[in-house]
Amino acid sequence: MAVTFASRCSRVGRSLMGGLGNNLSNLRSTSSEITCSSFLSQQQRTFIQMRTVLKVVDNSGAKKVMCIQALKGKKGARLGDTIIASVKEAMPNGKVKKGKVVYGVVVRAAMQRGRCDGSEVKFDDNAVVLVEKQGQPIGTRVFGPVPHELRQKKHVKILTLAEHIA
Amino acid sequence: MRLEKCWFCSSTVYPGHGIQFVRNDAKIFCFCRSKCHKNFKMKRNPRKVKWTKAYRRLHGKDMTQDSTFEFERKRNRPERYDRNLAENTLKAIKKIDKIRSDRASDHIKNRLKTGKVQRQKEARKQLELGIHLVKAPLALAQDSSLCLPKIKVNVSQAQTEENQPMED
Numbered sequence: 582m583a584v585t586f587a588s589r590c591s592r593v594g595r596s597l598m599g600g601l602g603n604n605l606s607n608l609r610s611t612s613s614e615i616t617c618s619s620f621l622s623q624q625q626r627t628f629i630q631m632r633t634v635l636k637v638v639d640n641s642g643a644k645k646v647m648c649i650q651a652l653k654g655k656k657g658a659r660l661g662d663t664i665i666a667s668v669k670e671a672m673p674n675g676k677v678k679k680g681k682v683v684y685g686v687v688v689r690a691a692m693q694r695g696r697c698d699g700s701e702v703k704f705d706d707n708a709v710v711l712v713e714k715q716g717q718p719i720g721t722r723v724f725g726p727v728p729h730e731l732r733q734k735k736h737v738k739i740l741t742l743a744e745h746i747a
Numbered sequence: 748m749r750l751e752k753c754w755f756c757s758s759t760v761y762p763g764h765g766i767q768f769v770r771n772d773a774k775i776f777c778f779c780r781s782k783c784h785k786n787f788k789m790k791r792n793p794r795k796v797k798w799t800k801a802y803r804r805l806h807g808k809d810m811t812q813d814s815t816f817e818f819e820r821k822r823n824r825p826e827r828y829d830r831n832l833a834e835n836t837l838k839a840i841k842k843i844d845k846i847r848s849d850r851a852s853d854h855i856k857n858r859l860k861t862g863k864v865q866r867q868k869e870a871r872k873q874l875e876l877g878i879h880l881v882k883a884p885l886a887l888a889q890d891s892s893l894c895l896p897k898i899k900v901n902v903s904q905a906q907t908e909e910n911q912p913m914e915d
Contacts, residue, residue: 623788689769698748699763705771726773745773 626692626703628657629664635709638688639720639742642675643668646685646709660690660702661730663716666709676719677711683719685709686736688727688743702728702747710739718742755783755793757800810854815847 629635633648646666651658658664664685671679689704696702704726711719718739727743740746751760754776766784768776778784786796793801803809818839826832874881 623785689771693766700760700765700767702767702769704769725771726769728769747767747769747773747775 624691626690628654628659628692629662629687629690629707630657633657633707634669635664635666635685635687635707637685637711638708638724639710639718640675640722641711641718641720642677643671643679643681643683643711645670646683646711649682658687659692660687660694660704660728661734661736662687663712664709666711683711684714685711686716686718686731686734686739688723688731688739689725694728694730696730704728704747712736712739751777753777753779753783755779755787755796755799757793808855808858810851813847813850815843815850818843 628651629648630651631649635646635648637643637646645668647669648658648664648666650665652663652665654662664687666683666685668677668679668681668683671677677683686709687707688710689706689708691703691705691707693701693703708725710723713719716736716738721742723739723742724744726745726747727739728747729740731737731740748762750762751765752758753760753765755778758779760777760779765777765779766781768778768784768787770776776787778787786793793799794805796802800809804811
């Protein structure tokens with residue numbers, strides 16, 4: 582009973598404060614996660630916002646980046662959007678070093694995105710491909726599946742490098 | 748537009764419904780509704796969940812092999828559009844659907860037939876044993892059609908003396 586109430590109020594809370602308080606929504610989502618994880622692993626997946634850690638899936642040298650700004654979008658970035666990120670973890674000899682501020686294109690998002698035919702897609706994790714300001718990818722390879730929403734956003738180069746298009 | 752099959756329950760996913768989940772190994776799972784999606788997240792095996800098509804086919808509840816399934820095989824060669832072909836295909840789809848559903852319901856009916864016969868036999872036996880609960884004994888005695896026909900058994904004198912306490 583308490584679990585369902587918590588999940589229900591967390592769902593309401595998410596819609597109300599989806600964009601407003603970053604810290605508050607994070608706290609609420611983690612608390613509901615803890616209460617619900619014993620019963621079911623139901624997570625409310627939200628946007629990619631400030632301080633979201635994303636995986637880097639190209640060979641530019643970085644391993645993990647933290648989002649510092651989502652360009653376009655009051656609540657945050659979604660699948661196919663560009664973000665500004667700070668490199669938190671990097672390979673020892675790579676094109677990008679730790680602490681560098683880079684642009685990235687979100688290629689996999691755990692939050693579902695609606696397609697034009699009405700269905701929804703979601704991926705397993707949050708992943709990003711580092712790009713320059715113009716939109717050209719820094720790396721030369723992309724790992725894992727990418728959505729074909731990138732074609733509409735004109736990230737054709739990433740699509741050509743991808744090994745699988747979902 | 749393509750009609751997908753739900754990965755969990757094998758029902759058709761029409762456009763505008765359901766969620767597609769793409770795993771990092773690039774395997775795509777289509778779900779028809781959140782019920783199937785949540786069961787998947789719980790890591791349930793569809794072959795063990797009773798209401799799915801996978802379970803029913805595995806345990807012989809539904810028809811598995813039939814020539815009508817050949818028509819639904821996925822073919823990756825695109826066909827050149829031909830109006831006559833399209834028209835004939837649409838007519839054929841209706842007919843094949845009807846044939847397939849008729850055969851499937853026949854399969855289920857045959858499967859349930861043995862149980863039905865068994866239940867009728869048991870019911871008849873119960874009626875014979877407990878006819879005194881249904882009809883009054885006077886009515887039974889008067890109306891000879893309700894009670895069992897009396898069979899004459901030739902018994903020797905010694906045996907009748909033994910049987911008397913048992914009849915009570």
